[in-house]
Amino acid sequence: MKLAYNVKDKPKFGQLLIFALQQLLAIMAATIAVPNIIGNGMSPAAALFGAGAGTIIYLLFTKFSSPVFLGSSFAFLGSMGAAFGGAASVSVGYAGLLIGAIFAGLVYVLIAIIVKLVGVNWINKLMPAVVIGPTVAIIGLSLAGNAIGDLQAASFATANVYLCILVGLVTLAVTMICSVYGKGFIKMIPFVMGIVAGYALAAILTVIGDATGNEALRMINFAAFENMQWIPEFSFVKAFEGFKSIDGAYIASIAVGYVPVAFVVFAEHIADHKNISSIIESDLLENPGLHRTLLGDGVGSMVGAFFGGCPNTTYGESIGCVAISGNASVVTILTTAIMAMLISFVAPFSTFLATIPRCVMGGVCMALYGFIAVSGLKMVQKVDLEDNRNLFTVSVILIAGIGGLSITVGKVTLTTIACALILGILTNVMLSGKKKSEDKE
Secondary structure, rough: OOOOOOOOOOHHHHHHHHHHHHHHHHHHHEEEEEEHHOOOOHHHHHHHHHHHHHHHHHHOOOOOOOOOOOOOOOOHHHHHHHHHHHEEEHHHHHHHHHHHHHHHHHHHHHHHHHHHHHHHHHHHHOOOHHHHHHHHHHHOOOOOOHHHHHHOOOOOOOHHHHHHHHHHHHHHHHHHHHHHOOOOOHHOHHHHHHHHHHHHHHHHHHHHHHOOOOOOOOOOHHHHHHOOOOOOOOHHHHHHOOOOOOHHHHHHHHHHHHHHHHHEEEEEEEHHHHHHHHOOOOOHHHHHHHHHHHHHHHHHHHHHHHOOOEEEEOOOOHHHHHHOOOOOOOHHHHHHHHHHHOOOOOOHHHHHHHOOHHHHHHHHHHHHHHHHHHHHHHOOOOOOOOOOOOOOOHHHHHHHHHHHEEEEEEOEEEEEHHHHHHHHHHHHHHOOOOOOOOOOO
16 A cells, blocks of 8 residues: 555654554553453553553664554453462562563563574465465454444443444544545544544533433543543552562462463464555565564563553554554654653543543444454455465465354463464465465566
């Protein structure tokens, strides 16, 4: 695709702030969802700060050449829950979160060292376009249920589901119209325009609902502004007391919970970077190199957990935002990271972002997740699907991914994406004895 701003381009300052806000809106919901799901007093504001700090670390390791934002990883939800479940106290649980993130980060460091020594050719041979393309598509398709679930919900359970869908579809419509028919700057901020339109409609319905006592019209929880948290509760503060009470058995259980998941997330790391590479037309696995992206992701996860408790990972939502807006400027990602860290201390604004109704984000995510899926399918366009070897490989990945195949062994879960990718690799290797047909150019 033709990019309006390439990786090294620098938008004007005023536009840069709007672009950064758009990226922040794209990653916001998922980033703060993880601490909300885990509970135990975890701070969404601290998770947002940690995501910003982790992203800056990632950008430094990748020499500011990869325009991707890092946010809270859903893959570690089970591991984080186990850290609290096996802890003698909440403070010990927080210490477990930090220890687990270190274990996960060290896995990335170890793989990075191996990649630095042996190169990335084995990655390209093991995961060619016929494998990585449908896997990227699955990343988007696997999130489809989340988007539709959000589309039908608001801040209050009493909200009418059809009104929620209406608000979400208005958000989606404004986003699409601005992207397709918009001129100049408007064309590059379709998500901001869509979210503003959706929020405005939801606010009008909520005001009417409050005035008439009609619970079905209430979309936004404005009461959240009454108890705003100005200073984020950072994880390292809560973990300080916990470190005094941990023992070897608990550390071992944390390692078992985090290390295998890190290997699973490695597969998603490859898929995400193949995807963004196709968008910016520069192979990030070669330059700056897979070892650098892994180090950035791994150390960024440690930093993110230090502040917010959540290990970070590269976000498909961020990549989708780059694809739709045509803005791959890494300065935008850096500004987004700084903005996320600053906003975590600005209670009114962070609360405003947190009160955006789920249906509004659902409308936006229909486009975001769809673009991730389509970008993967575009990779498959270059593959000769008349060759049964390729056809079987793509088929296995798509069906395993869409069908939701996952495997749980003890506390370790192979996610749908990991299972689909592993099956695709095995299928491709098993059938590689057949003479390969030349890919279509």
